[in-house]
């Protein structure tokens with residue numbers, strides 16, 4: 858995917874926190890120990906390929922405004938690599954960050970487009986439906 862001009866991770870490190878990274882044996886939840894305060898990676902040149910390749914939805918979706926950068930709304934938007942689901946991944950400390958009106962509106966629109974939309978925080982998950990309803994997702 859091509860990044861949208863003008864969009865960059867900047868101080869955001871949300872994916873380095875909320876995602877499980879097998880290559881680093883990093884569980885979902887704690888911030889990667891290689892993260893630099895204020896943004897960036899202390900092993901940038903030698904970071905694992907999975908980190909080099911990773912781009913969240915916000916980076917390449919021109920419909921997602923600057924105000925929805927993951928660190929600003931506490932929610933990482935992404936296609937799930939193992940299913941057809943569209944995920945909104947939040948910190949364990951802020952499990953309902955996906956209820957942010959900007960994020961929720963986007964999630965409902967994705968559900969309307971036919972996607973299975975799931976918000977996640979640690980082991981908890983919620984399904985968001987195309988009519989705006991949502992509920993715990995097993």
Ligand code: SF4
Pocket residue numbers: 865866869870871872873911912913914915916926927928933
């Ligand atoms: S969550 Fe997205 S914007 Fe934030 S650091 Fe990761 S790839 Fe960059």
Ligand code: SF4
Pocket residue numbers: 872873878881889890891892893897898899900901904905908
């Ligand atoms: S190695 Fe670097 S890019 Fe990968 S999760 Fe850690 S801080 Fe982020």
